[in-house]
Amino acid sequence: MTLNVQPGTNATVALNLTPLTGDQPVVVTLGSFTITVKPSSTAVGIGATVQLSDSITDWNGTPTTGTVSWATKNPGIATVDATGLVTGTGAGTTQIAATFRGATGTATVSVTP
Numbered sequence: 001m002t003l004n005v006q007p008g009t010n011a012t013v014a015l016n017l018t019p020l021t022g023d024q025p026v027v028v029t030l031g032s033f034t035i036t037v038k039p040s041s042t043a044v045g046i047g048a049t050v051q052l053s054d055s056i057t058d059w060n061g062t063p064t065t066g067t068v069s070w071a072t073k074n075p076g077i078a079t080v081d082a083t084g085l086v087t088g089t090g091a092g093t094t095q096i097a098a099t100f101r102g103a104t105g106t107a108t109v110s111v112t113p
Contacts, residue, residue: 032059035068035105037084037098043110044078044088052084052107054098068098078109088112 036055044050056064070080074094080086086096088111095106 033057033064033101033103035098035100035103037096037105037107039107041108041110042086043112044086045112046088046090049085049087050109052080052086052096052098054084054100054105056100056103066100068100071097071099073097077111 034057036057038053038055042050042052052070054068056066056068058064068084070082070084072078072080072086072094073096074092076090077092077094078086078088078096080096084096084098086109088109091111091113093108093110096109097104097106
Protein backbone atom coordinates (compact mmCIF):
# COMPACT_ATOMS: atom_id res chain seq x y z
CA MET A 1 0.00 0.00 0.00
CA THR A 2 1.24 3.49 -0.83
CA LEU A 3 0.02 6.50 1.13
CA ASN A 4 0.55 10.00 -0.24
CA VAL A 5 0.61 12.64 2.49
CA GLN A 6 0.66 16.28 1.43
CA PRO A 7 0.72 19.60 3.31
CA GLY A 8 -2.69 20.61 4.62
CA THR A 9 -5.56 18.29 5.45
CA ASN A 10 -5.19 14.61 4.61
CA ALA A 11 -7.71 11.81 4.83
CA THR A 12 -7.73 9.75 8.02
CA VAL A 13 -6.10 6.36 7.59
CA ALA A 14 -6.39 3.47 10.06
CA LEU A 15 -3.84 0.66 9.88
CA ASN A 16 -4.51 -2.66 11.57
CA LEU A 17 -1.25 -4.45 12.17
CA THR A 18 -1.17 -8.20 12.71
CA PRO A 19 0.43 -8.97 16.07
CA LEU A 20 2.67 -11.87 16.89
CA THR A 21 0.95 -14.73 18.70
CA GLY A 22 -0.04 -13.65 22.20
CA ASP A 23 0.64 -9.94 21.63
CA GLN A 24 -2.00 -7.24 21.72
CA PRO A 25 -3.31 -5.97 18.34
CA VAL A 26 -1.91 -2.63 17.23
CA VAL A 27 -4.13 -0.01 15.59
CA VAL A 28 -2.48 3.12 14.20
CA THR A 29 -4.59 6.09 13.10
CA LEU A 30 -2.99 8.80 10.97
CA GLY A 31 -4.79 12.09 10.64
CA SER A 32 -4.42 15.83 10.82
CA PHE A 33 -4.99 18.32 13.58
CA THR A 34 -6.39 21.78 12.97
CA ILE A 35 -5.11 24.71 15.00
CA THR A 36 -7.23 27.87 15.14
CA VAL A 37 -5.68 31.05 16.56
CA LYS A 38 -8.02 33.77 17.85
CA PRO A 39 -8.23 36.52 17.03
CA SER A 40 -7.00 35.74 13.53
CA SER A 41 -6.00 39.37 13.02
CA THR A 42 -5.30 42.04 15.62
CA ALA A 43 -3.48 45.33 16.16
CA VAL A 44 -1.29 46.37 19.07
CA GLY A 45 0.90 49.36 19.84
CA ILE A 46 4.65 49.23 20.43
CA GLY A 47 5.21 48.09 24.02
CA ALA A 48 1.58 46.98 24.39
CA THR A 49 0.36 43.40 24.61
CA VAL A 50 -2.49 41.32 23.26
CA GLN A 51 -3.42 37.77 24.29
CA LEU A 52 -3.94 35.18 21.56
CA SER A 53 -5.71 31.89 22.22
CA ASP A 54 -5.73 28.57 20.39
CA SER A 55 -8.12 25.71 19.84
CA ILE A 56 -7.13 22.26 18.59
CA THR A 57 -9.41 19.84 16.77
CA ASP A 58 -8.57 16.38 15.50
CA TRP A 59 -9.29 14.87 12.07
CA ASN A 60 -12.90 14.23 13.13
CA GLY A 61 -13.47 17.81 14.30
CA THR A 62 -13.38 16.74 17.94
CA PRO A 63 -11.83 19.30 20.31
CA THR A 64 -8.45 18.10 21.56
CA THR A 65 -6.33 19.38 24.41
CA GLY A 66 -2.61 19.85 24.26
CA THR A 67 0.12 22.41 24.55
CA VAL A 68 0.97 24.44 21.47
CA SER A 69 4.33 26.02 20.76
CA TRP A 70 4.14 29.72 19.91
CA ALA A 71 6.49 31.50 17.50
CA THR A 72 6.79 34.81 15.67
CA LYS A 73 7.89 35.30 12.10
CA ASN A 74 9.56 38.63 12.92
CA PRO A 75 10.58 39.37 16.55
CA GLY A 76 11.55 42.89 15.45
CA ILE A 77 7.82 43.58 15.04
CA ALA A 78 6.27 41.38 17.74
CA THR A 79 7.35 38.74 20.22
CA VAL A 80 5.20 35.97 21.69
CA ASP A 81 5.63 34.02 24.90
CA ALA A 82 4.73 30.42 25.75
CA THR A 83 1.14 31.42 26.66
CA GLY A 84 0.38 33.31 23.42
CA LEU A 85 0.91 36.78 24.90
CA VAL A 86 2.10 39.03 22.06
CA THR A 87 4.15 42.18 22.69
CA GLY A 88 4.58 44.84 20.00
CA THR A 89 8.28 45.63 19.50
CA GLY A 90 8.36 47.64 16.24
CA ALA A 91 6.01 49.04 13.62
CA GLY A 92 4.87 46.63 10.93
CA THR A 93 2.92 43.43 10.37
CA THR A 94 3.96 39.87 11.17
CA GLN A 95 2.57 36.38 11.62
CA ILE A 96 2.29 34.60 14.97
CA ALA A 97 2.09 30.81 14.75
CA ALA A 98 0.77 28.15 17.13
CA THR A 99 2.05 24.62 16.39
CA PHE A 100 0.83 21.26 17.73
CA ARG A 101 2.07 17.88 16.49
CA GLY A 102 3.09 19.27 13.11
CA ALA A 103 -0.07 21.32 12.50
CA THR A 104 0.12 25.12 12.54
CA GLY A 105 -2.41 27.92 12.83
CA THR A 106 -1.51 31.59 12.41
CA ALA A 107 -2.68 35.07 13.29
CA THR A 108 -1.67 38.36 11.70
CA VAL A 109 -0.49 41.04 14.14
CA SER A 110 -0.12 44.67 13.06
CA VAL A 111 2.00 46.84 15.34
CA THR A 112 1.48 50.58 15.24
CA PRO A 113 3.80 53.26 16.65
